[in-house]
Amino acid sequence: xxxxxxxxxxxxxxxxxxxxxxxxxxxxxxxxxxxxxxxxxxxxxxxxxxxxxxxxxxxxxxxxxxxxxxxxxxxxxxxxxxxxxxxxxxxxxxxxxxxxxxxxxxxxxxxxxxxxxxxxxxxxxxxxxxxxxxxxxxxxxxxxxxxxxxxxxxxxxxxxxxxxxxxxxxxxxxxxxxxxxxxxxxxxxxxxxxxxxxxxxxxxxxxxxxxxxxxxxxxxxxxxxxxxxxxxxxxxxxxxxxxxxxxxxxxxxxxxxxxxxxx
Amino acid sequence: xxxxxxxxxxxxxxxxxxxxxxxxxxxxxxxxxxxxxxxxxxxxxxxxxxxxxxxxxxxxxxxxxxxxxxxxxxxxxxxxxxxxxxxxxxxxxxxxxxxxxxxxxxxxxxxxxxxxxxxxxxxxxxxxxx
Ligand code: SF4
Ligand code: SF4
Numbered sequence: 001x002x003x004x005x006x007x008x009x010x011x012x013x014x015x016x017x018x019x020x021x022x023x024x025x026x027x028x029x030x031x032x033x034x035x036x037x038x039x040x041x042x043x044x045x046x047x048x049x050x051x052x053x054x055x056x057x058x059x060x061x062x063x064x065x066x067x068x069x070x071x072x073x074x075x076x077x078x079x080x081x082x083x084x085x086x087x088x089x090x091x092x093x094x095x096x097x098x099x100x101x102x103x104x105x106x107x108x109x110x111x112x113x114x115x116x117x118x119x120x121x122x123x124x125x126x127x128x129x130x131x132x133x134x135x136x137x138x139x140x141x142x143x144x145x146x147x148x149x150x151x152x153x154x155x156x157x158x159x160x161x162x163x164x165x166x167x168x169x170x171x172x173x174x175x176x177x178x179x180x181x182x183x184x185x186x187x188x189x190x191x192x193x194x195x196x197x198x199x200x201x202x203x204x205x206x207x208x209x210x211x212x213x214x215x216x217x218x219x220x221x222x223x224x225x226x227x228x229x230x231x232x233x234x235x236x237x238x239x240x241x242x243x244x245x246x247x248x249x250x251x252x253x254x255x256x257x258x259x260x261x262x263x
Numbered sequence: 264x265x266x267x268x269x270x271x272x273x274x275x276x277x278x279x280x281x282x283x284x285x286x287x288x289x290x291x292x293x294x295x296x297x298x299x300x301x302x303x304x305x306x307x308x309x310x311x312x313x314x315x316x317x318x319x320x321x322x323x324x325x326x327x328x329x330x331x332x333x334x335x336x337x338x339x340x341x342x343x344x345x346x347x348x349x350x351x352x353x354x355x356x357x358x359x360x361x362x363x364x365x366x367x368x369x370x371x372x373x374x375x376x377x378x379x380x381x382x383x384x385x386x387x388x389x390x391x392x393x
Contacts, residue, residue, distance in 0.1 A: 008382075009381050009382065009385065010380045010381045010382040013380070013381050014378070014379070014380040014381060014382075015380055015382075041385060043385060043386075043389050044382050044383075044385040044386035044389055045332060045386045045389050045390060046332075047389070048279070048332075048347065048348045048351040048352075049278045049279070049351060049352060049355050050277070050278060050279065050280040051277070051278055052355075055389070077382070079382055079386070152331075152332075152333040152334055152335070155338075156333070156334035156335065156337065156338045157334055157337050157338055157345075158338060166338055167338075191297050191333075191335070192297045192298070192331045192333035192335070194331065195331045195332065195333070195386070196331075196383055196386040196387040196390060197298075197329065197331055198379075198383060199366070199371075199374050199383055199384070199387040200328055200329070200365075200366065200387060200391065201301065201328075201329065204298065204301045204329065207300075208297060208298065208331075211297075229380040229382050230380055230382045230383050230386070232380075233378055233379060233380050233383065236378065237376065237378050237379075
């Protein structure tokens with residue numbers, strides 16, 4: 001299995017763990033992730049304005065590059081995934097955006113949303129299969145009670161993201177079972193962590209992150225996992241000290257697959 | 264610097280692609296909003312005010328900077344109104360005007376800490392300035 005892989009800016013800097021564990025695990029599972037040479041930052045947030053064209057172009061470039069190579073495009077960061085998936089949807093469905101973006105880019109052949117964008121977790125579920133993942137586990141995480149944190153960006157809007165049931169998802173719980181641990185269900189698993197509000201109104205962001213972590217703790221979690229660097233930050237830096245720890249899901253996966261030491 | 268350009272409900276429709284007149288004021292969006300306490304204009308009121316053409320009031324609200332873009336409102340709206348898009352459209356009509364950036368690059372260094380990911384800065388600058 002060979003895919004285009006879009007790491008995004010933060011996975012090259014503060015979120016190196018999300019990236020390097022993700023790559024190691026992919027290798028272990030026999031998957032080749034090819035990073036395009038010239039990808040650009042997706043902008044972090046999906047530009048919702050119908051007349052926002054320039055802010056969508058970096059995504060279109062990555063999507064068109066994958067199309068040229070005839071590969072699906074795998075993402076790891078929830079925010080990158082959200083932006084690329086929604087821009088791709090626009091390129092498929094919105095005639096004006098498609099026309100205007102192509103007018104800017106002047107590609108050899110116009111891009112019309114042909115690329116399949118899949119998140120790493122979807123790759124594990126749909127391409128590898130959780131049953132096969134389970135067979136590849138060498139260190140089952142049997143004693144761990146893990147609270148999966150979905151947040152917003154992987155799930156909503158459900159019609160576009162088509163990731164899982166946006167109100168009652170299970171992909172991360174299934175992932176946790178596949179690595180031998182016990183998933184902990186809690187009410188705030190798909191409520192916002194505070195996101196970029198941490199730079200605008202720290203107190204409100206702390207309140208949001210606190211509610212999420214508190215909900216996971218009440219449910220008995222000893223670890224939270226996420227796919228998003230900004231969620232990780234909020235659930236770590238914007239909550240009281242001594243709260244339940246949070247990790248990238250790729251780190252616990254690396255532990256389960258016995259490749260963590262290789263880093 | 265004050266806002267110079269007048270903005271109409273038709274502008275918001277054009278930018279957001281959302282027809283606020285579909286809103287039936289059921290309040291599901293505000294019920295779902297995780298930041299409700301901080302929103303001086305919660306999403307269901309935001310939608311009706313767009314419909315009423317009260318755009319200037321919305322442009323002067325705090326809600327346009329406090330919305331988390333979490334899409335809970337859009338997900339749960341039974342009429343496909345997508346309040347998050349209305350809020351974003353109004354914010355765009357403010358920050359696109361001269362001198363109206365809500366967050367300035369100069370203010371970033373003092374907000375940094377050891378762990379803050381680049382994604383936070385990129386996202387906030389995209390939301391709050393042009
Ligand atoms: S959920 Fe939709 S229809 Fe109901 S008040 Fe909100 S915007 Fe209006
Ligand atoms: S997108 Fe904004 S208005 Fe809608 S639920 Fe989230 S914070 Fe509230």
